[in-house]
Amino acid sequence: MRQAIINKNSLLVSAGILIVLACLPLVLPKFYVYVLALIFVTALLAMSLNMVVGHGGMYQFHHGVFYGIGAYTLALMLTKTSLPAWLGFAAAPVCSALAGVLIGLFCVRLTKLYFGMLQISLGSLVWAIAFRWYALTGGDDGIHGVPIPDGIASLIPSYYFILFLLAASLAVMYLILKSPFGNTLRAVRDNPERCEAVGINVRFHQLVAIAIATFFAGLAGTLFVVVEGSVFPDLLFWVLSLEVFIMCLLGGWFTFAGPVLGAAIIVALRTFAGVYTEYWTLILGVILILLIFFLPEGVMGFLEEKFKARTQTTSER
Amino acid sequence: MLLVENVTKSFGDFLAVHEASLRVDKGDLVAVIGPNGAGKTTLFNLICGQLQPDKGRITFKEEDIIALPPHRICRRGIARSFQIANIFPRLSVFRNVQVSVLSQQRKSTILFRPAQTIAVKETRDILDDVGLADKATDVAGSLSHGDQRILEIAIALGNQPELIILDEPTAGMSPEETAGTMALVRRLAEDRGLTILFCEHDMDVVFDVASSIMVMRHGETIIQGSPETVRANAEVQQAYLGGAA
Numbered sequence: 001m002r003q004a005i006i007n008k009n010s011l012l013v014s015a016g017i018l019i020v021l022a023c024l025p026l027v028l029p030k031f032y033v034y035v036l037a038l039i040f041v042t043a044l045l046a047m048s049l050n051m052v053v054g055h056g057g058m059y060q061f062h063h064g065v066f067y068g069i070g071a072y073t074l075a076l077m078l079t080k081t082s083l084p085a086w087l088g089f090a091a092a093p094v095c096s097a098l099a100g101v102l103i104g105l106f107c108v109r110l111t112k113l114y115f116g117m118l119q120i121s122l123g124s125l126v127w128a129i130a131f132r133w134y135a136l137t138g139g140d141d142g143i144h145g146v147p148i149p150d151g152i153a154s155l156i157p158s159y160y161f162i163l164f165l166l167a168a169s170l171a172v173m174y175l176i177l178k179s180p181f182g183n184t185l186r187a188v189r190d191n192p193e194r195c196e197a198v199g200i201n202v203r204f205h206q207l208v209a210i211a212i213a214t215f216f217a218g219l220a221g222t223l224f225v226v227v228e229g230s231v232f233p234d235l236l237f238w239v240l241s242l243e244v245f246i247m248c249l250l251g252g253w254f255t256f257a258g259p260v261l262g263a264a265i266i267v268a269l270r271t272f273a274g275v276y277t278e279y280w281t282l283i284l285g286v287i288l289i290l291l292i293f294f295l296p297e298g299v300m301g302f303l304e305e306k307f308k309a310r311t312q313t314t315s316e317r
Numbered sequence: 318m319l320l321v322e323n324v325t326k327s328f329g330d331f332l333a334v335h336e337a338s339l340r341v342d343k344g345d346l347v348a349v350i351g352p353n354g355a356g357k358t359t360l361f362n363l364i365c366g367q368l369q370p371d372k373g374r375i376t377f378k379e380e381d382i383i384a385l386p387p388h389r390i391c392r393r394g395i396a397r398s399f400q401i402a403n404i405f406p407r408l409s410v411f412r413n414v415q416v417s418v419l420s421q422q423r424k425s426t427i428l429f430r431p432a433q434t435i436a437v438k439e440t441r442d443i444l445d446d447v448g449l450a451d452k453a454t455d456v457a458g459s460l461s462h463g464d465q466r467i468l469e470i471a472i473a474l475g476n477q478p479e480l481i482i483l484d485e486p487t488a489g490m491s492p493e494e495t496a497g498t499m500a501l502v503r504r505l506a507e508d509r510g511l512t513i514l515f516c517e518h519d520m521d522v523v524f525d526v527a528s529s530i531m532v533m534r535h536g537e538t539i540i541q542g543s544p545e546t547v548r549a550n551a552e553v554q555q556a557y558l559g560g561a562a
């Protein structure tokens with residue numbers, strides 16, 4: 001029963017992957033480095049969503065909103081104020097978390113699909129504000145040419161900056177998911193009624209999870225600004241939220257790192273299929289349907305299952 | 318300790334519990350009996366806050382607990398098990414119990430320490446006590462029906478309650494399992510000084526174990542008293558025990 005919090009093999013594999021990723025910019029053409037950076041940003045977003053969806057069992061259908069809020073907060077602070085940049089990077093995740101808790105306060109009163117529907121409506125409200133409030137947000141044009149701090153303005157340094165923050169965030173999330181809170185959150189997901197009966201304030205735990213998840217979503221938003229140097233209302237549009245949701249399902253929402261894999265697959269598809277058109281939502285729809293029928297546990301879940309069949313260990317999720 | 322006075326609960330215009338009353342004193346082993354649909358489970362749900370009564374009073378240790386949500390009632394010292402196994406099927410047996418121990422110790426919001434180092438001993442002790450220690454790492458959903466029922470009780474014990482409410486702890490068990498479970502319940506009452514409120518269909522078990530029995534029919538309390546009093550009551554004889562006891 002008593003084991004190290006992360007087993008030696010996983011630690012070695014993670015360290016190995018990190019080293020490889022750190023070396024890649026030395027050999028890859030710039031475009032691929034850019035795509036990788038984009039994958040990292042999206043992976044952080046998907047991981048944050050999975051905290052509420054996979055571990056918390058809440059249908060956070062419009063998670064993209066908090067990504068957008070993070071991105072806009074940073075972009076606005078860098079363009080419209082002369083405050084130091086680090087303050088923007090700190091304020092953005094906090095703003096996202098505040099918005100997350102505010103919207104969450106209404107949503108946790110409902111369950112399952114109703115939670116999700118209310119989330120979509122309230123999230124769309126935020127999108128409408130970003131879309132319409134021309135004076136502040138630049139409306140559908142967005143904000144371009146955001147002045148990124150010198151140290152991370154060019155591609156290679158920004159790649160390392162993002163990789164570092166992704167790795168640090170994943171470590172923190174891992175710790176949280178292994179903590180008493182993480183365990184309680186999974187218990188809430190599996191059986192909220194029973195949790196109430198053993199003295200757990202279910203809504204409070206759900207709100208804490210939402211706060212943490214939206215914080216990291218906001219952080220992912222700031223990293224998007226670092227990569228792209230711009231923000232636009234699509235960041236808060238429901239299509240992006242659907243995409244992120246699919247990343248979790250695709251990667252395996254009952255696994256820890258599944259969403260990273262899901263993010264890599266979807267971002268790569270979107271980039272290399274060169275189909276960021278009206279057809280993209282169609283493709284997403286097809287992926288979703290295939291998933292539901294053939295890989296309900298996601299790619300990572302499927303692999304773990306295969307692996308387990310061989311090693312015969314009992315497993316929790 | 319627990320006092321339920323004239324509590325009423327209706328679903329639509331159906332009166333599931335009607336002017337029911339119940340008294341549980343410290344150290345008692347109180348049984349609620351009554352035919353299917355008599356309102357036993359509904360009464361327990363009213364006490365524990367899963368349902369809100371339309372009328373009546375419920376006090377625990379002289380304090381009104383009626384308007385409280387379930388988690389607050391649990392904090393006051395009432396834990397319960399459910400008639401239909403209500404566990405965390407995807408978590409291990411150990412984690413199932415640890416969830417309630419962590420909650421009891423107010424540690425369920427700790428974020429940055431590994432759970433596997435916290436509340437381990439307390440959880441182990443409970444598993445040892447109920448005899449599930451050797452299945453600690455099994456996924457709860459894979460346990461046999463009987464073991465899931467025991468786990469139900471173990472989860473409730475994690476809260477270190479003063480009063481534990483067991484809704485048909487032996488439902489669906491074989492006669493041997495039933496005997497074992499009731500022996501366990503009795504032992505827990507003695508060792509831990511627990512007060513127990515339970516309901517049960519097996520009359521032999523009830524009259525054997527209970528120190529006080531409350532009889533319900535159509536949501537109403539017919540009588541509450543010692544096993545002898547209840548056995549001697551004419552109305553109970555004819556209405557529920559069918560004159561056979």
Ligand SMILES: Nc1ncnc2c1ncn2[C@@H]1O[C@H](COP(=O)(O)OP(=O)(O)OP(=O)(O)O)[C@@H](O)[C@H]1O
Pocket residue numbers: 328331333351352353354355356357358359360400
């Ligand atoms: N949520 C509900 N909505 C409508 N009717 C309900 C609800 N819960 C219980 N009832 C009805 O209330 C009555 C009492 O149910 P309850 O479950 O309390 O009985 P019980 O004494 O526990 O029976 P059993 O011995 O079968 O467990 C039943 O007729 C049941 O159909």
Ligand SMILES: [Mg+2]
Pocket residue numbers: 357358359400484
């Ligand atoms: Mg019942």
